[in-house]
Amino acid sequence: MPTYHLSETELSSWVNAIMATQPVIGPVAKKSRFVFDRLEDSADLRLDYDTTILPPKKAFFPPKQDLLHFDASGVRGAIKPESKVLFGVHPYDIKAIHMLDVLFAEGHPDHAYLANREATTIIGSSVQNHYQHAFFGTASPSVPVQGHDAFLTKIPDGYTLDILSEKGRKLIEGQNFKPASAEQTAASEKVNEDAKANCPEKLTYTSEEIKAKLKASWDSPLWEEASQDCFSCGSCNTTCSTCYCFDVQDTWNIDQKSGKRYRRWDACMTTEFAEVSVQGGTENFRETKAARYRHRMMRKAAYLNDKLGGPACVGCGRCSGACTADIANPVNFIDKLMKS
Amino acid sequence: MTCSCATHTEKKDVGMPQEALVLEAKMMTATEKHFTLKLRDGSKFEYEPGQIVEAGLFGYGEIPLGLSSSPTQEDSFELVVRKVGKVSSALLKLEKGDSMYIRGPLGHGFPMEELRNSDVLIVAGGIGLCPTRSLIRYICDRREEFKKFTLFFGARSPKEQLFTDDLANWRCSMDVTYDETVDKGDDSWKGNVGVITTLFAKHPDLSPETKVIVCGPPIMYKFVIRELDKIGIPHENVFVDLERRMKCGMGKCGHCQINDKYTCKDGPVFRFSEIENLPEAI
Incomplete structure (x- = not known):
């Protein structure tokens, strides 16, 4: 697949051209942070973002999503995929999206996710500024960056654009981008390698070493110690780019005849996540903060590795920044665990 | 466990609920209601003993329930709802002619291939009789396919x-060696009083080759396993039917996860040897 070179002006006119045909979701500033949001003006696009508050999975796996609509006449599926372009996704988030693609497709396929995902074209972009907790250079190194349709890299004299799929090719139809020179391609490769090497935080152990140690540490006192200050708020889950747990609820419309079944993001760190109703009360299969903390770490670094080809953590660092009690940082915990 | 049944090979879309007509509805106790159902569209509901469905009503939600009937029963299937929360309370109000909505069948049921041509012991405590009844009835209907059968x-x-009608049948049935107990008797009760493990001493003829199904309250498992150990039944031959909060039933939403296994997809029936070292299992 070809690589092109774009100037700043070509980039913004290209974004405008895409926006004229379909919605474009990209990183924009929100106070001191960034969020993925629908672009109203191509000038709002901030490809120099460090990371976003919520991961881009929300473009096709929104925090709240209708599954079914019902009324007196019956029930209908509520899946209405909308063609859109997700623009400026960092490599670690591309990896995370591919992991979700695998998990939602395996076994019983989740059509609500897959239909929205299929309708989305993903254009990645290089990391220009690092989030203070990022460690993507050393997280899941065995998992390739894949599943996206094009990738934009900021180099000193503009951008290189790799077209990686038919969906990506369609987006540049009618554009007269020049092929990138060998020097420009080499420069973009260096930019992306440097971005990995320059992460402010680093894991110093391999995924296999971490997985083995985690599995051997079920009864470690560290779980209790690490989770002492946990508020069970679930912020580490809701900001995670690979978390995909959800709750399903029904709700009536005001007519009390029609309504909907919807899902919303859920969080395994919250107290009631593994609770079941029993006669006379409830029973909780992960009652303690320590059990929930352990479950999250196991799920990120041990349980899903075989399915994903590596840990279900891409090193975005969002959980570290979101945690009020400052206990979620995987690098700190793994370090402590490995030395125990 | 792996399964080659139609449900798992054809990838039926279990995301969309199907309307099921209530053919019969009967309170069994003060809190449990027994429903006999068939699909509104007239198609046959295909499942294996031990599989589950998500049953619910729009506007209320869904709950996971084990099928209580055997697939050998051609024209209908059965579910038991225990009144516990919002959804089950709404379901309990349904009567003959009403509809509920089901998704499924979901998960892996009892290991029928392994149970065939073997001695089978089922240990059911309380509401654990509901899902195991699908297997009990299956064995009784195809008695020649199984060896000694104890319940x-x-x-x-x-x-x-x-299921007092069933119990009355099983007490005098030639198909099953049935024994029962209650934790606390009353004036009319003439049978055994005590926990379920007290029944083992009365059946010294249970062989170490027996395949065992255990389903009941969490506290029951470890004491039953202790009795099975005394007989010398290996844990590979013991199967447990577990219960968790299940939302999607499709191995995605995460609520029913036991370590790295999903109860709704990998279970609800698990080989005991595969989960006994999973600290979150029982």
């Missing part, structure tokens, strides 16, 4: 016994 059932009190 232990324990309830808290005589009033809390479920």
Whole structure:
């Protein structure tokens, strides 16, 4: 697949051209942070973002999503995929999206996710500024960056654009981008390698070493110690780019005849996540903060590795920044665990 | 466990609920209601003993339920709802002619291939009789396919016994060696009083080759396993039917996860040897 070179002006006119045909979701500033949001003006696009508050999975796996609509006449599926372009996704988030693609497709396929995902074209972009907790250079190194349709890299004299799929090719139809020179391609490769090497935080152990140690540490006192200050708020889950747990609820419309079944993001760190109703009360299969903390770490670094080809953590660092009690940082915990 | 049944090979879309007509609805105890159902569209509901469905009503939600009937029963299938929360309370109000909505069948049921041509012991406690009844009825309907068949059932009190018509049949049936107990008797109760493990001493003929199914309250498992150990039944031959909060039923939403396994997809029936070292299992 070809690589092109774009100037700043070509980039913004290209974004405008895409926006004229379909919605474009990209990183924009929100106070001191960034969020993925629908672009109203191509000038709002901030490809120099460090990371976003919520991961881009929300473009096709929104925090709240209708599954079914019902009324007196019956029930209908509520899946209405909308063609859109997700623009400026960092490599670690591309990896995370591919992991979700695998998990939602395996076994019983989740059509609500897959239909929205299929309708989305993903254009990645290089990391220009690092989030203070990022460690993507050393997280899941065995998992390739894949599943996206094009990738934009900021180099000193503009951008290189790799077209990686038919969906990506369609987006540049009618554009007269020049092929990138060998020097420009080499420069973009260096930019992306440097971005990995320059992460402010680093894991110093391999995924296999971490997985083995985690599995051997079920009864470690560290779980209790690490989770002492946990508020069970679930912020580490809701900001995670690979978390995909959800709750399903029904709700009536005001007519009390029609309504909907919807899902919303859920969080395994919250107290009631593994609770079941029993006669006379409830029973909780992960009652303690320590059990929930352990479950999250196991799920990120041990349980899903075989399915994903590596840990279900891409090193975005969002959980570290979101945690009020400052206990979620995987690098700190793994370090402590490995030395125990 | 792997399964080659139609449900798992054809990838039926289990995301969309199907309307099921209530053919019969009967309170079995003060809190449990027994429903006989068939699909509104007239198609046959295909499932394996031990599989589950998500049953619910729009506007209320869904709950996971084990099928209580055997697939050998051609024209209908059965579910038991225990009144516990919002969804089950709404379901309990349904009567003959009403509809509920089901998704499924979901998960892996009892290992039928392994049970065939073997001695089978089922140990059911309380509401654990509901999902195991699908297997009990299956074995009784295809008796020649199985060897010695023993069933232990324990309830808290005589009033809390479920499926009393079935129990009356099994007491005098030639198909099954049935024994029962209650934790606490009453004036009318003439049978055994005590926890379910007290029944083992009365059946010294259980062989170490027996394949065992255990389903009941969490506390029951470890004491039953202790009895099975005394007989010398290896844990590979013991199967447990577990219960968790299940939302999607499709191995995605994460609520029913036991370590790295999903109860709704990998279970609800698990080989005991595969989960006994999973600290979150029982």
